[in-house]
Amino acid sequence: MKSIMKSIMKSLITILLIVLLSNIAYLQSSPIIIDHTCTKIDQVPTEFVEYAKNNFNLSYGHTSHGSQIVTGMSMLAKMQSSIFQFNKGSGTLSLLDGTPSGDLGNPDRTTWAQRTRALLAQNTTINIVMWSWCGQVGGSEYEINLYLSLMDSLEKDFPNIKFVYMTGHLNGSGESGNVNTRNNQIRNYCKNNDKILFDFADIESYNPDGEYFLNKNADDGCNYSGGNWAKEWCEDHPTECPSCGDCAHSHCLNCYQKGKAFWWMMARLAGWNGITSVISPNNFELISYINYNSTVSFNTEGQVTIYDILGNVIIQNNVSTNESISLEKFPYGIYFIQINSHIYKIHKY
Numbered sequence: 084m085k086s087i088m089k090s091i092m093k094s095l096i097t098i099l100l101i102v103l104l105s106n107i108a109y110l111q112s113s114p115i116i117i118d119h120t121c122t123k124i125d126q127v128p129t130e131f132v133e134y135a136k137n138n139f140n141l142s143y144g145h146t147s148h149g150s151q152i153v154t155g156m157s158m159l160a161k162m163q164s165s166i167f168q169f170n171k172g173s174g175t176l177s178l179l180d181g182t183p184s185g186d187l188g189n190p191d192r193t194t195w196a197q198r199t200r201a202l203l204a205q206n207t208t209i210n211i212v213m214w215s216w217c218g219q220v221g222g223s224e225y226e227i228n229l230y231l232s233l234m235d236s237l238e239k240d241f242p243n244i245k246f247v248y249m250t251g252h253l254n255g256s257g258e259s260g261n262v263n264t265r266n267n268q269i270r271n272y273c274k275n276n277d278k279i280l281f282d283f284a285d286i287e288s289y290n291p292d293g294e295y296f297l298n299k300n301a302d303d304g305c306n307y308s309g310g311n312w313a314k315e316w317c318e319d320h321p322t323e324c325p326s327c328g329d330c331a332h333s334h335c336l337n338c339y340q341k342g343k344a345f346w347w348m349m350a351r352l353a354g355w356n357g358i359t360s361v362i363s364p365n366n367f368e369l370i371s372y373i374n375y376n377s378t379v380s381f382n383t384e385g386q387v388t389i390y391d392i393l394g395n396v397i398i399q400n401n402v403s404t405n406e407s408i409s410l411e412k413f414p415y416g417i418y419f420i421q422i423n424s425h426i427y428k429i430h431k432y
Contacts, residue, residue, distance in 0.1 A: 114274045118282040119289040121347040122340050132166055135349035140177040141211040146186045147331040148252050149215030153180055155342020158327050167346050188219025196233040213247035220251025221262040231272050248273050250284040255302035286344055287337050290316045305334045356394035379408050390419040
């Protein structure tokens with residue numbers, strides 16, 4: 084009986100995943116923020132990457148600084164057996180690189196929006212639009228509000244298309260500088276209005292270990308008041324710093340980090356909730372079945388987090404040995420339980 088139930092549950096999980104992936108336009112009810120915490124590419128579930136490659140057609144307008152993302156994508160694509168492929172035909176992501184021409188401040192602060200509308204009128208297959216800055220983010224509050232307003236208008240006029248907001252690159256002026264003030268203006272707007280943000284500036288404010296450099300006047304070249312964080316990190320981790328030939332205005336590690344963050348974003352837009360410890364396939368130590376009135380008992384102590392099938396946290400408590408948690412008030416379905424480093428999957432029926 085139990086083996087039959089396991090088989091049924093696996094089928095249900097597959098069906099649920101298909102349903103979730105086929106309805107991504109309706110899933111976003113909170114902001115998607117892509118920053119320095121979104122570069123652990125090995126934690127991204129492959130099924131969402133595959134969905135993105137087969138279903139997304141992306142337009143990316145940029146000039147030199149914005150090319151850093153594409154350079155990083157190319158670095159990933161060249162790796163042996165890499166799944167992160169683009170513009171190589173069927174089964175790879177379609178990217179209109181540098182299309183339309185210009186960036187968010189070139190030739191002025193509004194032409195990019197006009198060019199976007201013209202492109203979308205001509206090409207009805209595009210379902211994601213992204214634009215980058217190349218230095219002009221350090222303008223006035225009014226000018227950033229103009230950018231935000233134009234993006235919002237595009238979203239309203241093209242509701243079936245995902246528009247990616249972006250911060251601008253660092254310039255060495257630090258936390259108190261106008262660039263950081265304007266970037267924070269963009270961040271706050273995106274967080275308060277459930278937008279998609281690729282935080283270009285945040286990614287180049289940290290090394291891969293999470294060490295922070297904006298408070299040391301980091302710039303777009305990864306230079307800071309005490310050296311260059313990218314060069315220093317690569318000297319300590321030479322096998323984790325692939326060459327790129329040229330990363331515009333910067334170090335190859337900066338491009339590499341942004342390329343990884345890009346694919347994390349593609350997975351998020353494909354429906355992944357970004358919870359790495361729960362969603363990863365084959366990561367479950369136990370499958371158990373409980374009836375409606377049962378409780379879950381623990382033979383160890385620690386912090387327990389219980390997620391529903393969509394990755395929402397429904398319970399988070401510290402438990403002692405032999406303590407139990409009741410799921411009586413929650414509906415039938417699949418739940419994930421994480422205690423310390425162990426993850427369990429249960430089916431409440």
